[in-house]
Amino acid sequence: MDSGVKSKVIVEFYGPFREYGKSHELRIDKAVTFEELIELLEKSLGVSFRERAMKENSTYILNSKIINRKKIDDVLIHPGDKVAFALLIGGG
Amino acid sequence: MMEAKRIIVCDTDKCTGCEICEYICSIIKDKKINWSKSRIRHIRIEPTFDIALSCRKCENPLCIKACPRDAISEQPDGSIKIDKDKCNGCGWCIEACNFGALKLDWDKKVVFACDFCSDLDQPKCVEICPFEALEFTTLDQVGHEAGKKAFKRIIEELS
Amino acid sequence: MKGYAGKFLRVNLSTGEMKTESLSEEWARKFLGGYGFVASTLYNEIPEGTDPLSPENVLCLWTGPVAGTIIPVSSKYIMGALSPATGFIGFGIASGGVGSELKAAGFDGIVISGKAPSPSYLYIQNGHAELRDASNLWGKSTWDTEEMIREELSDDEIRVSSIGPAGELLSCLANVTNDRNRQVGRSGMGAVMGSKNLKAIAIRGTGDVEVANLDELLEFCKDLYKRCRGPATEKYRVYGTPANVLVHNRLGCLPSYNFQKGTFEQAEAVSGETMLATMVKKIVACPACPIACDHINVVKEGPWTGTVASMDYESLELLGPNCGVADLNAITKAVELCDKLGVDTISAGVTISWAMEAYEKGLLTKDDCDGLDLRFGNGEALVEAVERLCLREGKLGQLIADGCARAAEKLGKDSYKFAMVNKKLEWGAYSLRSLQTATLGFATSVRGACYLRSGSYQVDVKGTVDRYHLDKSRGKIVYDGENLYAIIDSLIICKFTRGIYKDNDELAKVIRLVTGFDVSAKEMIKTGERIHNQAKLFNVRFGARREHDYPPPRAFEERMYDDVNDGAIILKEEYDEALSGYYKARRWNKEGIPTKALLEELDLDTSLGV
Numbered sequence: 001m002d003s004g005v006k007s008k009v010i011v012e013f014y015g016p017f018r019e020y021g022k023s024h025e026l027r028i029d030k031a032v033t034f035e036e037l038i039e040l041l042e043k044s045l046g047v048s049f050r051e052r053a054m055k056e057n058s059t060y061i062l063n064s065k066i067i068n069r070k071k072i073d074d075v076l077i078h079p080g081d082k083v084a085f086a087l088l089i090g091g092g
Numbered sequence: 093m094m095e096a097k098r099i100i101v102c103d104t105d106k107c108t109g110c111e112i113c114e115y116i117c118s119i120i121k122d123k124k125i126n127w128s129k130s131r132i133r134h135i136r137i138e139p140t141f142d143i144a145l146s147c148r149k150c151e152n153p154l155c156i157k158a159c160p161r162d163a164i165s166e167q168p169d170g171s172i173k174i175d176k177d178k179c180n181g182c183g184w185c186i187e188a189c190n191f192g193a194l195k196l197d198w199d200k201k202v203v204f205a206c207d208f209c210s211d212l213d214q215p216k217c218v219e220i221c222p223f224e225a226l227e228f229t230t231l232d233q234v235g236h237e238a239g240k241k242a243f244k245r246i247i248e249e250l251s
Numbered sequence: 252m253k254g255y256a257g258k259f260l261r262v263n264l265s266t267g268e269m270k271t272e273s274l275s276e277e278w279a280r281k282f283l284g285g286y287g288f289v290a291s292t293l294y295n296e297i298p299e300g301t302d303p304l305s306p307e308n309v310l311c312l313w314t315g316p317v318a319g320t321i322i323p324v325s326s327k328y329i330m331g332a333l334s335p336a337t338g339f340i341g342f343g344i345a346s347g348g349v350g351s352e353l354k355a356a357g358f359d360g361i362v363i364s365g366k367a368p369s370p371s372y373l374y375i376q377n378g379h380a381e382l383r384d385a386s387n388l389w390g391k392s393t394w395d396t397e398e399m400i401r402e403e404l405s406d407d408e409i410r411v412s413s414i415g416p417a418g419e420l421l422s423c424l425a426n427v428t429n430d431r432n433r434q435v436g437r438s439g440m441g442a443v444m445g446s447k448n449l450k451a452i453a454i455r456g457t458g459d460v461e462v463a464n465l466d467e468l469l470e471f472c473k474d475l476y477k478r479c480r481g482p483a484t485e486k487y488r489v490y491g492t493p494a495n496v497l498v499h500n501r502l503g504c505l506p507s508y509n510f511q512k513g514t515f516e517q518a519e520a521v522s523g524e525t526m527l528a529t530m531v532k533k534i535v536a537c538p539a540c541p542i543a544c545d546h547i548n549v550v551k552e553g554p555w556t557g558t559v560a561s562m563d564y565e566s567l568e569l570l571g572p573n574c575g576v577a578d579l580n581a582i583t584k585a586v587e588l589c590d591k592l593g594v595d596t597i598s599a600g601v602t603i604s605w606a607m608e609a610y611e612k613g614l615l616t617k618d619d620c621d622g623l624d625l626r627f628g629n630g631e632a633l634v635e636a637v638e639r640l641c642l643r644e645g646k647l648g649q650l651i652a653d654g655c656a657r658a659a660e661k662l663g664k665d666s667y668k669f670a671m672v673n674k675k676l677e678w679g680a681y682s683l684r685s686l687q688t689a690t691l692g693f694a695t696s697v698r699g700a701c702y703l704r705s706g707s708y709q710v711d712v713k714g715t716v717d718r719y720h721l722d723k724s725r726g727k728i729v730y731d732g733e734n735l736y737a738i739i740d741s742l743i744i745c746k747f748t749r750g751i752y753k754d755n756d757e758l759a760k761v762i763r764l765v766t767g768f769d770v771s772a773k774e775m776i777k778t779g780e781r782i783h784n785q786a787k788l789f790n791v792r793f794g795a796r797r798e799h800d801y802p803p804p805r806a807f808e809e810r811m812y813d814d815v816n817d818g819a820i821i822l823k824e825e826y827d828e829a830l831s832g833y834y835k836a837r838r839w840n841k842e843g844i845p846t847k848a849l850l851e852e853l854d855l856d857t858s859l860g861v
Contacts, residue, residue, distance in 0.1 A: 107533050108534060108536035108540075108543040109535050109536055109538075110538065110539065110540050111348075111538045111539065111544065112476070112534035112539060112540075112541060113538060115321045115642050116321070117471055119321070119465065123465065124459045124460075124461065124465070125319065125320060125321065125459065125460040125461075125462065125465070126355070126457070126458065126459045126460065127351075127456035128355070128408075128456075129354075129457075136535075138431060139431070139532075139533070139547055139549075139559045140532045140533035140535070140547050140549070140559075141533075144536065194485070220473065220476065221335070221544065222476045222480055222541030223478060223536075223541075235781060246427075
């Protein structure tokens, strides 16, 4: 990995989050909490992003794992991570 | 001057064909579930067209003209009323109606049609439609809203 | 007894004899409806050794107590029989208007035996039934059959369940279609109809549907409708089930290339998001459904312009990424062919992905495939192969028409190792090695690989458990899921509404308001357990043992590598332990046979217990 990738977090948007594009890159130089991530995204994408993200049926995926909302305060996002915002999924 | 007639207008983009209007109608009017006795009728043209239709409150209603027994009369709000004692279920009114808004009761052999839940603020089907596809409104208002929508689109394109 | 019509129709197709029998309240309380009625009917009426495609097989169609009411998405019905695909219990649940129409026609169900002397269809109207000639319908697609019956009887409001040519040709993959887009999909119920010369069941009812407490039901349903428009169903309403594609891809559980991988490099092209933006013409609902999930795709360009198909995640995934195909137009055409010709899209997708893998491995030549270049990702070949499969045409059609398990038996050369089946039924669109609790649920399912019996994928996807490992505690998760889902499938309501009920007591309230039975949540779940055991007992009669509750060899023998997974595999010893844990939770023995004590407690026949 080059140093550029190491200082980036790639955020992907699915479902209703597509109104903010397919993906978004954030530059961070140290690990951030989930709340800090939302703040950073809110700054670039607007207040509506926080509202949509905080809805009860929103789901967050860190790398390849769904984040347990109950343990969200313990989550740290590191440079190089991939985050996705999506709708709560069920069967199909 | 008379108050403008209000009818049930269906937004065909929003109507999904769930037929909940039909279920609700039979519950409110007959106190039982029987969608075949609904005063509003869902029509689907495959694969992608849905509409719910009820009485359109026409001027000089053809159903009234067609009835040989003078069983149908126009009400002040424009809806029609069927005199159950006079009606013998011949069904000429059903044939005459351009919208299929009248129905024959299979058991009682009399015709029935939407009364727009005249004892309520608005028809119950309009209140409950989960897709907000039904509106109890005047044709004038429908026209106004269509104009507004078109104008908004032009404004957006110009700006 | 409210909720139920209180009667069912018994039809002997061999003699043409038809009679109406009453539904006993004791039986209704014990088995509730739908799935419960199917399990009990088949157990009571199909003896050991019956050939699934013989006149002796019994085909039944049942509704549940909520059919025809205003409970959200309650218009469903179930069809069941001994499955020609699995040799065990076969059944499928379909939405659309058939279930509610049958209730309004005065029947809770239909039990059909024998074989009609010539192609026939059954027409039911308000308490009356007749068998009619279907020779002009034989060979017709399901869509044409519906229309032709309505025209023949001059009644646009008739609901029709019919089979396509695949059912007539006795394909193990044949399904039953109603309202064009709704299917009794899995386990070959279409072949059972075909074997009985029964092309269709047509129904028209104008009667009342009575419930125990209409006023309270209306108030409750008004609330439920609002919830159905809320966050719990947003996914289904807006994107439909294909919203799963990108999420599953990110989680590494989106099967691709015949389940060799759990990610697909072109997932974006076949996502629910892309589909909504480019293909969806209209979103429609089933009767009494306040959600509306049915996304109708129309192909706008290319060789398949004008093709119309209702698109769900399973169909899209298994005929798409799992065949390496990223062309939504080709996938839509493949689904339309399956729907019209009468084949289950899940089984068709997995069977063709098997053939593609066999072709790429050199086990099938181009000549074996009637000249088709059947490599992964070839959308045109996919469409051609689907048509051959449905019509049993050419060398390829002959080979794959009955699914990949039977095709692998014919082909040999160890090709069974990548036939993705359980109990010979093709796997749903959930990756085995990266969703291991799901795999346990699929493999223990009574009707073969099935995602709808317990919803056990949910704990994996949500991260409640370590989805890359198994342990004995997973059995209880599958057990709990199965008991609840047995109730949902017996009522019958749509599983997409499961999120709108606050708890099991609200579900029991549905039963109370509709039937008047004073049932608690706990009693309801016990009924679910009884129903599931009744289905299992039927399978035990037909030889189901522990060996039938395993996933295909690929799960244990090949590590999965893709963009997310780095060598995921199911450890055999972990699976064994989890399976034993499941049997223990169920109070079954090591071979998966219910104990006599359990059967006595559930008030079921104990003769097959141990």
